[in-house]
Amino acid sequence: MADIKELGYSQEELKKMLYDMMLIRSFEERVEKLFQQGKIHGTMHLCIGQEATAVGACVPLTKEDKITSNHRGHGHSIAKGTEVNGMMAELLAKETGYCKGKGGSMHIADFNVGNLGANGIVAAGLPLGVGAAMTSKMKDLGYVVVCFFGDGATNEGAFHEAVNLASVWKLPVIFFCENNLYGMSGSIKEMVNIENIAERAKSYGIPGCTINGNDVLEVAETTRKAVERAKNGEGPTLIEAQTYRWKGHSKSDARKYRTREEEKLWRKQKDPIALFKENLIQSDVITEELFTEYAEQVEKKIDQAVEFAESSDEPNEDTLMKDIYL
Template sequence: MTGKKTKGSQDITPEKKVEMLEQMIVIRHFEQKVEQMFMQGKIHGTMHLCTGQEATAVGAIGALEAKDKITSTHRGHGHCIAKGSDIGRMLAELLAKETGYCKGKGGSMHIADLDLGNLGANGIVAGGHPLATGAALTSKMKKLGYVVICFFGDGASNEGSFHESLNLAAVWDLPVIFFCENNEYAMSGPIKEMINIEHISQRASSYGMPGVTINGSDVLEVYEATKEAAERARSGQGPTLIEAKTYRFKGHSRADARKYRTREEEKEWITKKDPIALFKKSLIDEGVLSEEKAQAIEDQVQSFVEKAQGFAENSPEPSPESLQEDVYA
C-alpha cells in the first residue's frame, strides 16, 4: 500500500519541526563540505553522499526513542548525524585522524557510535540486515525494550540477506523496522529494470508483515510511518517494511559520472522535490518559521560545520604504533 499523512503529524510540536529542519540543513551542509574537501584532495578513497535524502534519515530517526538502535549503509552520513553523532569526529574519521569515530581506520563507510545506538555503517550491500535482526533478537530475548531500524537502499532488496532477515524477523516477531531508501537507482541502473513489481514494499506480504510506500521527500510523512512501525514493534507485533521514495542529487559515489540518467530528471528533483526547500516552505506557510529565522539557521549551521572542519583538520594523525590496535575484539 502507499503511505499518506496521518493526523499524528499534528502532534509534533513547532519546536520539534524546526529542530528537524535544522538537522536536515546540517546534513546538507556536511555533505557539501565533505564533497568540497574531497575535491581539494584532503579526503582520500571514496564516499557516497546522501544529498537529497535528508528527510528519510531525520524523519525516521526522529520517531525513535533514545534507547533505540540503527544500522546504516555506505550512504550513511545522514543517519549518523540524525542519531546525534558529533560531526567534528565524523569529519576527523573521513580525514583518517586519531580523533575520528574509528580512530581514522574506518573512513566514511564504517562510522559507528554504540553509545548513541548507531551499530555502524556498512560497505557491504544489505550487510546491515543480519546485524539489525540480531540486535532486535537481543532486545526481545533480554526484554530490553528497544527497536532497531535497518536502513538500506533499493539495490539491497535483491540480496539474499534481505530476504533471510525479513523472514526470520517475521517468524520471531522481532522489534525491527526495515527502512528502504529507494532513490530510484541501484548504483548505475534504474531499480525498475531490476524488480518486476511496482513497489519494493510489496515484498512484505511474502513474509507476513506490513509494507508501506511513502514519500521520502516529506519528512513528516516519514516520521509518521516510522512512528507507527516503531509502536507496532515495541508492542510485540513484529517488523514492518517501509519504502521511502527519494532521490540522491549526486552520483552513486564520487567516481560516478551519472551517465545512466538525464540532467533534466536531476533538475526536476532538485528544483521541485528538494526535501529541505519543501519543508522550509511549509513551516513558513504555517507561521512556525520566518524567513529571517530560516536564514539564521543556515548561518549557524554554516559556522557549526566550519568549526567541525577546523577540529578535524587540526586533529593528530594516528601513530604508526597504533596500526595493529583494535584489529581483534
C-alpha cells in the same frame, strides 16, 4: 506535504527536524569539497537530496533505540545524534574520529547514541540489525532497531534472510528502504519486476508501505507507527521511502543512466528541505529570517568540525593493528 497542525509536533520538534536536515546537507556539501581538494581519500557516497528519510525515520527513536546504516550513511549518523566533529575527523583519517581514523566514510559508528554503524557491503547491515533486535527481545531491553538500506540491497540474499527471520520471531525491527530509484548503474525498474519494493513484505507476512521519502513528516509518522507496532511485540515493518540522490552513486559515477533534466526536476520541485521550509513558513512555525539564521548556524558548525578534524593528530603507527578483527 503532511498537515503540520494535525500531527501534534511542538514547534521546537519541527524546527529541529529542519535544522538537522540542513546540517546533513551542509556536512555533505563540505565533505564533497574536501574530497575534491584531496583531503579525503578513497571514495564516498553522498546523501544530498535524501535528508528527509534519515531525519524523519529517527524522529520517533529514543537514544536507547538503535540503527544500522549503509555506505550512504552520513545522514543517518547525524540524525541519530552522532556529532559532526568526530565524523569529520573520521573522514580525514584522524585519531579523534569515531573509529580512530580507521573506518572512514562507510564505517562510522557511535554506540553512545545507538548508532551501531555503517557498512560498505550492500545489505550487510540488515542481519546485524536483526541480531540487535533479537538481543532486545531475548533480554527484554525494550529498544527497537531501524535498518537503513537502499533499493539495491533488496535483491541481496541477506535482505530476504533478515526479513524472514525477523518475521518468524516477531522481532522489534523496522526495515527502512531508501529507494532513490537508481542502483550503482541503472534504474530499479530494470532490476525488479514489481511496482513497489514494499510489496515484498507480503511474502513474509509483515506490513509493507511505500511513502514519499521527501516529506519528512510523512516519513516520521510512518516510522512512528512501525516503532509502536514493534514495541508492542507485533514484529517488523518494511517501509519503502521513495527519494532521490542528487549526486552520483559515488564520486566516480558519471550518472550516464539518467538525464540532467530529471535531476533538475527533483532539485527544483522535490527538494525535501525547500518543501519542509515552505510548509513551516506557511504554518507560522518559522520565518525566512530564522531559516537564514539556521543556514548560518550549520555552516559555522561545519566550519568548526573541519577545524577540529584538521587540527587533530594522525593515528599513531603503533595503533595500526588495534580495534580491528583479524
